[in-house]
Amino acid sequence: MIRYALKCSDDHSFESWFASAKAFDTVKSAGMVVCPVCGSDQVEKAIMAPRVSPARSKAEKPADRPLAxxxxxxxxxxxxxxxxxxxxxxYVGLGFAAEARKMHQGEAPTRSIYGEARTEDAKKLIEEGVPVAPLPFIPQRKTN
Incomplete structure (x- = not known):
């Protein structure tokens, strides 16, 4: 996984995780990288400093550091x-692509759904005209 600092054409800054640099390029070219503030798909990578944690001294204890x-x-x-x-x-989990397609074809009631889809499946939905958009976060899997 790779995290990118991103900026939209309206100068909103945000971050998002991608499976790889190639995955970012793929979803960006499909118009699936959007600003969480304004919804613009005119998004570019921003300059980002690497996150490096300093070594902890022996005297420092975890309780000495702020929690967040x-x-x-x-x-x-x-x-x-x-x-x-x-x-x-x-939340429809890993069945997102199938459920979105059923709703688009009138085989399931229309409602707001979210879940997970492979990049290939998301691209197929877009090609078929199914209105979908990537979330700027990874859904937490619900188990019940």
Whole structure:
């Protein structure tokens, strides 16, 4: 997995994870990388410093460090997007592509859904005219 700092044409900054650099290029060329703030698909990689953790001194204990850094504006926006999606959509898991296709063809009731799909399946949905968009986060798998 690789994390990229991204910026849309309206100068909104955000981050997203991709399976590889090639996966980023593939989903970007399919118009599936969108800004979580404004929805623009005019997104480019931004300059990003690598995240390097300093070595812990022997005297430092985990309790000496803060549990979490304050959230940035982009992280807050992403958290709100995730909350909205989870509260207003049905999670269909790995069956996302099949369920989206059924709804598009009138074989299942239309509703808001989210889930997971392989890149190839997502590209096929787009080619078929099924209205889908990638989420700027990875859904948490629900087990019940």
């Amino acid at each position: 850094a304050p959230m940035s504006d982009a992280e807050k926006a992403l958290s709100e997007v995730r909350k909205h999606v989870e509260e207003n959509s049905d």
